[in-house]
Amino acid sequence: IRDVFAMRALLESLGVEITEIDDHSWRIHAAQVRPADLDPDLCRKIRASILLAGPMVARSGELHLPPPGGDVIGRRRVDTHLLAIKALGASATYDRSFHFVSKGLIGADILLDEASVTGTENAIMACVTAKGHSIIRNAASEPHIQELCHFLNHLGGKIENIGSNTLHITGVPKLHGGEFSIGPDYLEVVSFIGAAVMTRGEITIRNAGVQYLDMIKLVFGRLGVIWDTINDDIVVPANQPLEIEHDLGGAIPVISVMPWPAFPTDLMSIAITISSQSSGTVLFHDWMYPSRMFFTDKLVSMGAQIVLCDPHRCIVQGPTQLSPEKMESPDIRAGMALVLAALSANGKSVIRNIGQIDRGYEKVDQKLLALGANIQRISE
Incomplete structure (x- = not known):
């Protein structure tokens, strides 16, 4: 990384x-x-x-x-x-x-x-x-x-x-040394859940840190995404129906970011991308960062039906079949969301500025390749 x-x-x-x-x-x-x-x-x-x-x-x-x-x-x-x-x-x-x-x-x-x-x-x-x-x-x-x-x-x-x-x-006078193992990155875990959903594939993620994913599972469930947990492993089934769950009375659901343990802002880009493949309409609201939504123009160029209401809100109507496109990765999370979109598109997409993605993901192309994706890192 x-x-x-x-x-x-x-x-x-x-x-x-x-x-x-x-x-x-x-x-x-x-x-x-x-x-x-x-x-x-x-x-x-x-x-x-x-x-x-x-x-x-x-x-x-x-x-x-x-x-x-x-x-x-x-x-x-x-x-x-x-x-x-x-x-x-x-x-x-x-x-x-x-x-x-x-x-x-x-x-x-x-x-x-x-x-x-x-x-x-x-x-x-x-x-x-x-x-x-x-x-x-x-x-x-x-x-x-x-x-x-x-x-x-x-x-x-x-x-x-x-x-x-x-x-x-x-406070203590000083700290001493020690050996410590870092746990799973929930952002990477959810990114690979998204990869399975976007490609209609099945994936098992071991040692996923499921104790941290309750709210994410709840929000993704509103997009029609389901997964099973077995101890600390996650199993995402193939060919999910992906149907937006409406609010009471048939109202358009609103997915907003909030501080933890609510839905995190760093997963907003992936949630928006997944919703482009879900049947129904959903409003996303990220009040934290005024430029988070700007990557959606790249999804629109691929065929997604997205209306950018203002810098903090967008409405997504799905599902739409995405088409391949040449794009620039604007930041870590939007870059990964574009990779997921490209995986589901019919044809070859090119994503430039992948150094942004490398800032937050280790060898993501190799991991996706091992899962069966047709992905290649090239020098231009």
Whole structure:
């Protein structure tokens, strides 16, 4: 995953030693971390560069951080990060780059002004070694945040109420090393569910992390998508009827994104694409990001019946047979949605700028090829 390698380069520039054990295991030794000037180009490549703020201020007391990058899906404010770190006693200023300074973080009762995922992660990493007790209210609770908390506890942290929107953290003097295995990525799991649905195929996904998929299963069920769970495995049956489930009285259903555990914004593009193959009409609403819906013009060029009401809403009428098209991947999630659309189209599609997809998916073309897709990575 390209974003992971970009973060690795940033960490190594701060003195972290990273050794690759195998394709999916790294040894990270951070004994000699030091403040350093970070590469602005690297920081602009990924949104996650902002996540260096919390741990580096806690560890070194100072950090100069160029602005982060990431997907172009509308304004993505970072004020929540600054407010959280300042609440712990640090100073945070901005003049073409962020400058954080602290003489020692002190635990605090922090109310996040929005349930930001990366803002919550930064606050957690800053609080875990802050002196005293901290409370993080209105915290995001996505699976990867829960996993971060479990990881920090494994290293000696004291984080309670994991999975809730109010976290209690008792600061410890320092963390120790440990070995930890990362769980499944629910976004990748659902992407492959979408691949099966769009191609009318059957797929079994093992170790899928089904405990995190309840709301997604409920929302996808309204699009006519079903799957079975066997322990921690998912079985998606072939040739699903795909019929939109109307609201009471026959009203057009509305699918909106909300903070976890509700339906996540990062799956909106895939849900829209699937609905183009479902019988019926559905309204999608993403109030979080004003550019999330703009990829739908590419689905329309393939034959999908989609009306973009405004930057936050679109109406989809299905089903329609999609036609092949040459397209540009605008961001990670929309790029993957276009791959799914291309899999269901009659003929050969070309998707350019696939580096966007590589930022969030590992060897997705090889995985789809192994499932029987006719997909090829080419150089132009």
